[in-house]
Amino acid sequence: MAKITYIEHDGTEHVVDVKPGLTVMEGAVKNNIPGIDADCGGACACATCHVYVKEEWRDKTGTASAMEESMLDFAENVEANSRLSCQIKVTDELDGLVVSMPENQH
């Protein structure tokens, strides 16, 4: 299990255990964490699971694919550390990961 901290836009923190193999998005949805909508269920088709990856974790979460990049290009409030959480696979390496959510998902 990897412990992942999800921080809502208003600062509310949720710490949950996520099974390796799931994505960071699935970890949020299965625990009913507000702020990650994940309309497409992980098909990289909608950009409604946008998160910001805490600086110190950016190496371990890897980089966005070209498809993910171009989805993020048009999402709102995108920053350098923006990712689609459906594209981050949880591994034991990500135990302790911290991500935060934008105000809205569209």
Add this chain to the structure above:
Amino acid sequence: MSKPRVVIVGAGHAGGSAAAFLRQYGFDGPIYLVGEEPLLPYQRPPLSKAWLKGEADADSLALKPAAWYAEAEVALRLGGVASEINRGAKTVTLASGEAIPYDFLILATGARARMLPIPGADLANVLALRTAADAEHLKSVLGAGKRLAIIGGGYVGLEAAASARALGAEAVVIERENRVLARVACPELSHFFQRYHGERGVTFELHAGVEAFVGEDGKVTGVKLADGRTVPCDAVLVGVGAHPNDELAKDCGLDCAGGVVVDLEARTSDPHIFAIGDVSHRPLPIYERQFRLESVPNALEQAKQAASAIAGRAGPTPEVPWFWSDQFDLKLQIAGLPFDADRIIVRGNPDTASFAVFHLKGDLIQAVEAVNAPPEFMAGKMLIARRTPVSLDKLADTTISMKEVAA
């Protein structure tokens, strides 16, 4: 005063999500979730794709793990069939005889596959694909050397054809119109998808009427076409559209018009009853009309609308309807609906398998169909919502980025 009680009839993507959003939004009254299937709410889109190909299991399909419902105090009535709504007494009666009182009722009964009333329709292995049980059955009859006949060249049919090919089975698509996706996509997209599937071994019988399913020992062995030929097969998938499950609503006198008529809060003609997802006939303000949408984003949007109204908070920002489909390595993303469109602009070249078709009404974008083209989809969706004119020349020019087109 006791807390209000919500009963949700239908435990699909819409109903399951409504329960979750109610809790997210702080609703702390009792919630009952009634579903005909014996399963917890699950995602349907992977059934024709990842699940069929063995790349997903029941756990990954479930919207929430079983423990969540207990923790969130959502009372489940799985395998429960709602048989009657008494609006006066505000109760829902189940086939088991249990009558559940409600303060708010959410109908999320979905739609069922339309089947063909032709001889042989009751043969074994003549299937639809709506439920996990359907998908399980289809998977059990697919595999190398098998042949799947698909009636209807819509999205479900094409997705199943692509999955069948991935499993080493043959797939033949039988379509009444003279092109696939005839009811839902423009000819450019139809021709592209037909060619792409054809190059990967899917065969097509277009402009073909289906007269009967023929079989041996109670099992389907072929599809008899109107021209007298019989297409041999080991299984048939019927994918010719769906019918809203609005009988409960009709029986208790709610306004229905090919689906339960609702407003932008997903509220029906009875202020205590909501209808969400495939069963609802909802307003589409952008297009100034009512329509029934069958999509996950729609189920989620209306689940949020109903949950917001019940929890007493502002509803979500209205969304542009959108859809997606994965076939082979293609990602199709569609935003909007091509109502009243009077021209199309193709951006990019279908031969490159990365292009988009924009449907316009004058210089307003009504819809975009984007194949392996996320910027076109994302920018298109934004422009449809914005309702401002675009430069048609820029839109057609791939040397100008979608960022600039949308600027």
